Amino acid sequence: MASKCKSKICNPPEQEIKVTQGTPEVTQGTPEVTPEIVAACQELVLDNDKLQTYMTTFLDNIERGLKKETHDDAVVKCIPTYVQDLPNGTETGKFLALDLGGSNFRVLIITLDGKECDMQSKVYSISHEVMQGPGEELFDFIATCLAEYAVEQGVADATLPLGFTFSFPLIQKGLTVGVLERWTKGFSCEGVIGNDVVQMLKAAIDRRGDVKIDVCAVLNDTTGTLMSCAWKNNDTRIGLIVGTGTNGCYVEKQANVELFDEPDRGSGNVIVNLEWGAFGDDGGLDFCRVQYDRDVDARSINPGKQLHEKMISGMYMGEMVRLAAERFTKEGYMFGGKGSEQLFTPDAFETRFVSDIEADAPGTYNNVKQICNDLGLADATEQDYVNLRYLCACISRRAAHLVSAGLTVLIRKVGEKKVAVGIDGTVYKNHPNFHNLMMEKIKELIEPEYEFSLMLSEDGSGRGAALVAAVAARVAAQG
Incomplete structure (x- = not known):
C-alpha cells in the first residue's frame, strides 16, 4: 500500500488526487471528477471556520468533563487515569x-x-x-x-x-x-x-x-499509547487511537482535574482519558454531520452514541463511502446508474478499501479496479475509478481534519510549546495520506510558536501497560 518507510512515519507516495484546504483536485492527464459528485461532496468539506467551531465546542466539552459540577452531564468524560x-x-x-x-x-x-x-x-x-x-x-x-x-x-x-x-x-x-x-x-x-x-x-x-x-x-490502550511513546520521546503528552474506534488522552495538571482525589506524588500532573468518541452525543456536532452520518448511526448497535467516533473511525469509514457511492449510482452519476447487489449491501465496502484505493500510484487504477471487480462492478469505467477515488479522499480527509482539530485543542491545553503525540490504530497506520493530512491541517490551525510531532506508537497496549507498571514500581521504590 504505502511506500517503504525511510523513518518511523511512512511518507506516502504522491497520490493521483491531491488534497488541498478545499476540495481534492485530480492531477492533470486523468478524467475530471463528475461535476455533480464534486458539488454533492462539498458538504463533506470542513473549512477552517467549521473547524474553529468544532474546536471551541470541543474545548468547552473538555472543561465540562473536568469539573465536578458539570461532569455527570458532560459527554466528553475526561476520566482521570x-x-x-x-x-x-x-x-x-x-x-x-x-x-x-x-x-x-x-x-x-x-x-x-x-x-x-x-x-x-x-x-x-x-x-x-x-x-x-x-x-x-x-x-x-x-x-x-x-x-x-x-x-x-x-x-x-x-x-x-x-x-x-x-x-x-x-x-x-x-x-x-x-x-x-x-x-x-x-x-x-x-x-x-x-x-x-x-x-x-x-x-x-x-x-x-x-x-x-x-x-x-x-x-486503556490510549493511555498505553501515550506511555509507550513517552518512553521513546520525552516530549510526549498526548495519546491517540485512530483505528476501529477512536479515543484520546493527554497530560493535564492535577489542579484542573476535579475528580482526581489522590494526593500529589510530585509530578503535579495526571493523564486524562477523554473518551472523545462520545463528543457530539449532545448535538454539539450537528452543524457538520451529514445524511451519511445519520444513516450510519441509525443502523448501528448504539444509535445516538459515539457520534464523533462514527465520523472518524475504521468501523464506519467504509460504510460512509458505500452510502455515498450508492446514492450517486442511483442518481446516475456512477457505474452507469446500475451498481451491483454488493454495492447496495450494508458494510460490503470495507474501510481497508479506502486505504487501498487512495494508495494507487498516479495514473494507475490497479487497486480500485480490483475492488470494483470484487464488488460486482466489472463494467466500471476509468471515470468511475476517478469518481470513487475522489469520494474516498473526501471521506478520509474529513476524518483526518476532525482528528487534527481535536489535537490542536489538546496541544494548546497541555500548555507546553513542544509536544509529541503518540498515535496508534489501523486507520492512521494503513491509510497512505492520513499522517500528512494531519500534519498539514494542524500546521494551519495551531499558532506558529507551538512545535509538534506525530509519532507512531509501537505496541502501546502491550509495552505501554508494562511501562505503567514499571513507572509505578519505580515511584514506589523511591518512596
Missing part, C-alpha cells in the same frame, strides 16, 4: 502485561533496561461462550493463560509487576481500581459491569494459587 508519572528512561526489570480488548488477548513479558526493551508475548483466543458467559469464567480463563505463560517463561516463582490493558469503558477510581461501565466488542459477561476488574483478576489468580502477580495498574 491516576497515571501521574511518565517514563524517564531509568525503568529496569521484568514486567508482565495483559492486553484484553477483543476476542484475542495477549500475555506479555517485557524486560526493560534503560532505552532497551525485549518483549515476548503469546496470543490466546477467547471463545464466544466465554465472551458471553459468567464474568468469573472469563477471569478464570485469563488467569489460567497467565499462569501457563509464566511457567513457559520461567517466571512462575517470581512476583512480577503487571500492567493490565483493559480496553473497555472503565470508571477509574485509582491506578489499580477500574469499574466496568459497559461491555463492547461482542462481550456480555454477567457479573462484571459495576465491578472492579482488577479485583476480579486478583480473585481469579488467588483461586489458582500457583502464580505470584502484583497488579500495579489498569489502563
Whole structure:
C-alpha cells in the first residue's frame, strides 16, 4: 500500500488526487471528477471556520468533563487515569502485561533496561461462550493463560509487576481500581459491569494459587499509547487511537482535574482519558454531520452514541463511502446508474478499501479496479475509478481534519510549546495520506510558536501497560 518507510512515519507516495484546504483536485492527464459528485461532496468539506467551531465546542466539552459540577452531564468524560508519572528512561526489570480488548488477548513479558526493551508475548483466543458467559469464567480463563505463560517463561516463582490493558469503558477510581461501565466488542459477561476488574483478576489468580502477580495498574490502550511513546520521546503528552474506534488522552495538571482525589506524588500532573468518541452525543456536532452520518448511526448497535467516533473511525469509514457511492449510482452519476447487489449491501465496502484505493500510484487504477471487480462492478469505467477515488479522499480527509482539530485543542491545553503525540490504530497506520493530512491541517490551525510531532506508537497496549507498571514500581521504590 504505502511506500517503504525511510523513518518511523511512512511518507506516502504522491497520490493521483491531491488534497488541498478545499476540495481534492485530480492531477492533470486523468478524467475530471463528475461535476455533480464534486458539488454533492462539498458538504463533506470542513473549512477552517467549521473547524474553529468544532474546536471551541470541543474545548468547552473538555472543561465540562473536568469539573465536578458539570461532569455527570458532560459527554466528553475526561476520566482521570491516576497515571501521574511518565517514563524517564531509568525503568529496569521484568514486567508482565495483559492486553484484553477483543476476542484475542495477549500475555506479555517485557524486560526493560534503560532505552532497551525485549518483549515476548503469546496470543490466546477467547471463545464466544466465554465472551458471553459468567464474568468469573472469563477471569478464570485469563488467569489460567497467565499462569501457563509464566511457567513457559520461567517466571512462575517470581512476583512480577503487571500492567493490565483493559480496553473497555472503565470508571477509574485509582491506578489499580477500574469499574466496568459497559461491555463492547461482542462481550456480555454477567457479573462484571459495576465491578472492579482488577479485583476480579486478583480473585481469579488467588483461586489458582500457583502464580505470584502484583497488579500495579489498569489502563486503556490510549493511555498505553501515550506511555509507550513517552518512553521513546520525552516530549510526549498526548495519546491517540485512530483505528476501529477512536479515543484520546493527554497530560493535564492535577489542579484542573476535579475528580482526581489522590494526593500529589510530585509530578503535579495526571493523564486524562477523554473518551472523545462520545463528543457530539449532545448535538454539539450537528452543524457538520451529514445524511451519511445519520444513516450510519441509525443502523448501528448504539444509535445516538459515539457520534464523533462514527465520523472518524475504521468501523464506519467504509460504510460512509458505500452510502455515498450508492446514492450517486442511483442518481446516475456512477457505474452507469446500475451498481451491483454488493454495492447496495450494508458494510460490503470495507474501510481497508479506502486505504487501498487512495494508495494507487498516479495514473494507475490497479487497486480500485480490483475492488470494483470484487464488488460486482466489472463494467466500471476509468471515470468511475476517478469518481470513487475522489469520494474516498473526501471521506478520509474529513476524518483526518476532525482528528487534527481535536489535537490542536489538546496541544494548546497541555500548555507546553513542544509536544509529541503518540498515535496508534489501523486507520492512521494503513491509510497512505492520513499522517500528512494531519500534519498539514494542524500546521494551519495551531499558532506558529507551538512545535509538534506525530509519532507512531509501537505496541502501546502491550509495552505501554508494562511501562505503567514499571513507572509505578519505580515511584514506589523511591518512596
